[in-house]
Amino acid sequence: MVAASSTKSISVTLRVWRQSGPKELGQFKDYSAKDLNPNMSFLEMLDVVNDELTARGEEPIAFAHDCREGICGTCSLTINGKPHGPGKGIATCQTYMRSFHDGDIIVVEPFRAAAFPLIKDLVVDRTSFDKIMQAGGFITARAGSAPEANGLPVPKGDADRAMDAAQCIGCGACVAACKNASAMLFVSAKVGHLGLLPQGQAERDRRVLAMVNTMDEEGFGNCTNQYECSAACPKTISHDFIARLNRDYLSASLRSAFRPEAASTGGGGA
Amino acid sequence: MNLVGSFFRSSIGRKILMAVTGVILIGFVIGHLVGNLQIFSHPDHINGYAQFLHQLGPLLWVARIGLIVAVVVHIWAATVLTLENKAARGSNYGFKHTIQATLASRAMRWTGYIVLAFLIYHLAHFTLGAAQSATFKDNLKSYVLTADYRVAGFPVVNAGTKVADVYSMVILGFQSPIVAVFYIIAVGLLSLHLLHGIDSLFQTLGLRSNKWSGCLRKVAIVFCLAYFVGNLAIPGAVLAGKLSPQSAKISAPAQR
Ligand code: HEM
Numbered sequence: 001m002v003a004a005s006s007t008k009s010i011s012v013t014l015r016v017w018r019q020s021g022p023k024e025l026g027q028f029k030d031y032s033a034k035d036l037n038p039n040m041s042f043l044e045m046l047d048v049v050n051d052e053l054t055a056r057g058e059e060p061i062a063f064a065h066d067c068r069e070g071i072c073g074t075c076s077l078t079i080n081g082k083p084h085g086p087g088k089g090i091a092t093c094q095t096y097m098r099s100f101h102d103g104d105i106i107v108v109e110p111f112r113a114a115a116f117p118l119i120k121d122l123v124v125d126r127t128s129f130d131k132i133m134q135a136g137g138f139i140t141a142r143a144g145s146a147p148e149a150n151g152l153p154v155p156k157g158d159a160d161r162a163m164d165a166a167q168c169i170g171c172g173a174c175v176a177a178c179k180n181a182s183a184m185l186f187v188s189a190k191v192g193h194l195g196l197l198p199q200g201q202a203e204r205d206r207r208v209l210a211m212v213n214t215m216d217e218e219g220f221g222n223c224t225n226q227y228e229c230s231a232a233c234p235k236t237i238s239h240d241f242i243a244r245l246n247r248d249y250l251s252a253s254l255r256s257a258f259r260p261e262a263a264s265t266g267g268g269g270a
Numbered sequence: 271m272n273l274v275g276s277f278f279r280s281s282i283g284r285k286i287l288m289a290v291t292g293v294i295l296i297g298f299v300i301g302h303l304v305g306n307l308q309i310f311s312h313p314d315h316i317n318g319y320a321q322f323l324h325q326l327g328p329l330l331w332v333a334r335i336g337l338i339v340a341v342v343v344h345i346w347a348a349t350v351l352t353l354e355n356k357a358a359r360g361s362n363y364g365f366k367h368t369i370q371a372t373l374a375s376r377a378m379r380w381t382g383y384i385v386l387a388f389l390i391y392h393l394a395h396f397t398l399g400a401a402q403s404a405t406f407k408d409n410l411k412s413y414v415l416t417a418d419y420r421v422a423g424f425p426v427v428n429a430g431t432k433v434a435d436v437y438s439m440v441i442l443g444f445q446s447p448i449v450a451v452f453y454i455i456a457v458g459l460l461s462l463h464l465l466h467g468i469d470s471l472f473q474t475l476g477l478r479s480n481k482w483s484g485c486l487r488k489v490a491i492v493f494c495l496a497y498f499v500g501n502l503a504i505p506g507a508v509l510a511g512k513l514s515p516q517s518a519k520i521s522a523p524a525q526r
């Protein structure tokens with residue numbers, strides 16, 4: 001939901017978190033950004049401010065970005081306390097200066113979570129998400145050419161919900177917005193996406209147990225069902241997937257506790 | 271991880287323990303309120319009911335131990351999860367903002383720990399007699415039932431039995447405005463705790479979805495209001511002078 005187009009130029013004060021390295025002390029510093037085209041994106045505005053800083057011989061503000069069209073999940077930033085800024089269902093790169101008013105003070109901070117250690121200024125390390133994905137966010141199937149489309153029937157409702165979950169771009173805004181820095185929305189989207197499709201069934205139990213286990217090990221917090229995550233998510237992933245994850249985890253734990261092991265893998269006997 | 275590990279060490283497992291113990295405690299507080307509302311009928315009812323519970327003997331202890339375990343697990347999980355959540359944030363935001371989390375959900379720790387403090391006072395007051403001991407049931411004149419106390423139609427305590435006068439103990443206890451107001455505040459906070467708790471437990475157990483979350487919320491609101499009003503009624507009626515203890519009734523015996 002992008003704010004309507006505007007032509008009046010605006011000036012704002014940026015209150016930016018500056019921290020030169022992971023071990024250094026950080027602090028807020030004010031920068032004035034004057035006569036901005038309201039239709040420039042938030043990241044373009046930071047580019048302009050950085051040009052001025054560079055020209056003055058100061059260290060530019062470090063921030064993460066890549067596609068700048070809301071599909072890669074690289075941009076971050078917490079803008080006035082909300083990850084990805086004031087809009088609903090958009091990433092920071094899709095936030096435009098017309099969402100702000102002339103004279104506003106805009107507080108810009110990194111995503112704050114112990115599992116996302118800070119690298120510099122506004123850039124954090126989201127490797128912990130990669131580790132969760134490596135634990136089970138995949139299917140071990142031959143990835144050859146596309147099979148015959150009608151060979152594997154998928155009910156429309158399941159396909160639609162799987163696609164809703166598959167929209168997750170792994171940005172980490174859910175963690176940043178959560179009161180407990182929990183990664184449940186991200187994990188639930190990945191588990192839900194594969195678990196709703198036939199291709200994901202074979203490894204369904206192993207996947208949910210491994211991904212939740214890694215999520216816990218990486219030091220994310222615990223969900224308190226307050227739904228700040230889905231409200232901040234640039235892809236509006238629903239917290240209904242969290243309920244589904246809880247259910248999946250419970251049944252997978254029960255099944256895996258009682259399922260016998262094959263003799264060839266060390267089971268059998270007695 | 272084995273099953274015990276999944277429940278007691280994983281994030282979701284401990285949440286499930288909280289939800290299940292929460293359901294047990296909700297079941298208890300509903301039953302407890304319904305039992306207590308008998309104070310609005312003849313003293314035979316609540317006094318007979320209290321006698322009936324005590325006659326259960328070992329069964330009463332099974333229920334008590336079950337409830338103690340539920341409370342301990344619930345609070346243990348709440349505390350451990352909260353400490354982990356604080357650590358998981360790392361450094362705090364300079365600009366604090368809430369998008370849609372409800373007040374009830376953000377107050378869970380406060381409401382929870384104050385309810386715990388209340389629970390301890392409540393047990394000291396009406397179960398152990400350590401608080402307000404002058405009006406504790408063991409120190410009051412015993413009561414003689416004027417009619418059989420029946421459960422599901424069966425007489426469980428016979429007319430003429432001498433029993434503890436719980437009716438008078440409760441009313442005398444609430445004649446202290448400080449105690450009555452403390453009870454009212456505590457049950458108000460418990461109602462707020464349950465407003466988020468009911469919503470939350472369905473999500474934790476994986477039973478909530480957008481198909482009926484609006485309906486669930488309404489049911490939770492109605493339940494919590496009803497629960498609060500029911501609990502408010504007892505100390506409220508005593509403060510308003512609508513209920514008076516047995517001793518005041520000796521001169522004018524109650525008619526059935
Ligand atoms: C009669 C007493 C109580 C009842 C009936 C009750 C009920 C509940 C229920 C049903 C839940 C939701 C479970 C879930 O899905 O997470 C809950 C959560 C919770 N309770 Fe209690 N509770 C009681 C006492 C307490 C006490 C004494 C504490 C003190 C520590 C406490 C702290 C919490 C916390 C921190 C949560 C988690 C909230 C969240 O996930 O957002 N509760 N309670």
Ligand code: SF4
Nearest residue numbers: 168169171172174233
């Ligand atoms: S669930 Fe949403 S907020 Fe979380 S990582 Fe995925 S896209 Fe980002």
Ligand code: FES
Nearest residue numbers: 068072073075093
């Ligand atoms: S830069 Fe790719 S999503 Fe924003």
